[in-house]
Amino acid sequence: MSLVIEAKNQNQESLHKKDGGQHLTSLEWYGRNYQAREAEVIPVVAASVTVADEGTEYPETARVLTPDKIVEVLDNLKQLYLALANEEPLMQRPKLGELIQTFGLLSSTFVSRYTVRVQRT
16 A cells, blocks of 8 residues: 655645645656556545545545644554564564554554545535
C-alpha cells in the first residue's frame, strides 16, 4: 500500500475543487514515477475538515487524516520508540512486529484506524 498525501491546513470549512485537482495531479505524478510499485495507492488529505465541496474531484478511495489522528499516530510512534529503546536485545524482529501491532501502526490497518472517507456534499 502507498499513501499519496496532500496537506490542506488552510481549509476551514471544506475541501475545495482546486484541492481535489491538485491531489489528482499528485496521483498522476506518483503513477508516472513509481510504475514498478504495484501496491494499492490511497489518496490521503491531511486536513481539519472532512467534507468536500460539490463537484470536487477526489477519488472515491480518498481519505482524510485529521489533526487529532495525526496526534494519535505521533503518540503511538513515540510509545513504539520508547518500547523499542527498552528492549533487550534491541529490536528483535518478532518483538518489533508485536510492538508495531500493539501500538496500532500496522500498514494493513493504518488507513482504517487513522483516516476517514472524504464526505461529499
